[in-house]
Amino acid sequence: MSSTAPDDGPTPEELARTATPATLRRAPRYRGFAFAGVLVGVLAAVVAVVVSGPARDGAPLDTVSVVLLLAVVLGGFGALLGTAVAVLVDRRSLRASRRTADDAAPPSA
Numbered sequence: 392m393s394s395t396a397p398d399d400g401p402t403p404e405e406l407a408r409t410a411t412p413a414t415l416r417r418a419p420r421y422r423g424f425a426f427a428g429v430l431v432g433v434l435a436a437v438v439a440v441v442v443s444g445p446a447r448d449g450a451p452l453d454t455v456s457v458v459l460l461l462a463v464v465l466g467g468f469g470a471l472l473g474t475a476v477a478v479l480v481d482r483r484s485l486r487a488s489r490r491t492a493d494d495a496a497p498p499s500a
Contacts, residue, residue, distance in 0.1 A: 418484060419480045424477035425470045427473050428470045428472050428474070428476075429466040431473075432462070432466035432469025433465065435461075436461035436465045439461060440457055440458045440461065
């Protein structure tokens with residue numbers, strides 16, 4: 392058996408020489424934004440039908456059909472809007488992470 396000391400890892404000087412600054416980027420979850428948009432669209436469809444009242448006699452579509460049609464259309468539109476909001480949030484977070492990385496970068500000699 393040898394009596395060598397255990398390796399405790401790199402020294403602080405080695406770490407300072409080899410380390411590179413990193414930035415944490417917080418990207419939004421697109422699925423969540425799209426799902427929230429769908430829910431808002433479906434809720435808007437239900438509210439629109441409730442506010443407008445029941446279908447009249449002889450109308451080509453009954454109230455349930457109108458709710459379903461509006462839910463599909465407004466839900467799809469809400470998903471597109473939710474995804475667009477996620478893209479805008481992502482761009483803003485990317486810009487903020489670049490700004491933070493620039494602030495943390497050591498001055499060049």
